[in-house]
Amino acid sequence: MMLSHIKVVDLTRDLGAYAGTLLARMGAQVVTTGTTERDAAELAMDQYGKTTSDTPLLDLIDAADIVFRGPEDCPPELSPEALAKRNPKLIDVAILPFDAGRANDGRPATDLTLMARSGLMTIVGDPGRPPLTLPGRQAWALAGIQGAIAALTALNARAADGMGQQAQVSAYRSAVLANYREPLTWEWVGKVGTRTGNLLIRGKSGVRQVWRAKDGWVTWALVDNQPMMRATVARMAEDGMAGELAEVDWDAILVADMPQDVLQRWEGIVEAWLATKDRATLTVLSNKHGMGLSAISEVEDVLASDHLAARGLWEETIVAGKTVKVPGMLFREVGP
Structure with a gap:
């Protein structure tokens, strides 16, 4: 050693x-x-x-x-x-x-x-x-x-x-x-950060970061990443659950500049779809298609992980x- x-x-x-x-x-x-x-x-x-x-x-x-x-x-x-x-x-x-x-x-x-x-x-x-x-x-x-x-x-x-x-x-x-982040923000712009809960603040609005899946929680956000957004909406469309998101031209908008009420409406559509999938399925879809989604492990998941056990953790x-x-x-x- x-x-x-x-x-x-x-x-x-x-x-x-x-x-x-x-x-x-x-x-x-x-x-x-x-x-x-x-x-x-x-x-x-x-x-x-x-x-x-x-x-x-x-x-x-x-x-x-x-x-x-x-x-x-x-x-x-x-x-x-x-x-x-x-x-x-x-x-x-x-x-x-x-x-x-x-x-x-x-x-x-x-x-x-x-x-x-x-x-x-x-x-x-x-x-x-x-x-x-x-x-x-x-x-x-x-x-x-x-x-x-x-x-x-x-x-x-x-x-x-x-x-x-x-x-x-x-x-x-x-x-x-x-x-x-906060010390640098204070040093350069004189502002103190605040609690934002389950929101990632970008531009004028905030977007959710943690979502309920069928068997737990995942992290994903509606952000200005056009390939990621197209991949996610395409998976939703396969299940007939994309709604108005299927009509959005992600190259023509900035999510950070969208009104909060519009984002919340769109997030409601995403929320309904994510709740129909378990974390393992969502992870496979994300890795295969580039959705930018990650499963959130519970303590029991970490302790029971075959991946970690195989590495002798x-x-x-x-x-x-x-x-x-x-x-x-x-x-x-x-x-x-």
């Missing part, structure tokens, strides 16, 4: 714990000192592949390549300066709620508050309703991903000069960077006394 020669000491508790898991999934030897009261599903995400050890902590660090630390207070002997003196080749990555030394340094933070401050919750949900957050602990997961990237980047640099590095990752900044492990299915190795080496 690609990182089997790398030793990691994970001092995190919750925030930052995912960084060590990602390296463990790439084969690194990850020893954790963290304790947590989280449920089995969260432990599977943040602690999978890690081990504990009776070896004194400082001895582990002396032999380590990477150490991950969270926002928890640490004794003087575990400070970045002290560890750098003990092990000059050590890569020391701190994963914190906010940038150290900046305005919010030291303020309490949870995944929920970090998501809210990042702006992601501003654009998630339906208009006129309270903001929503995404499932799981997304800000913490994003920070863990950035922490793993920081460690691997420093590891690559160490291969050139033999020296360790110190890096800091902000969970708040990680979440803001994931919200790629899932592994079973016991976490907190429960058998759970978790993703396996991120990468697999292929022999000659």
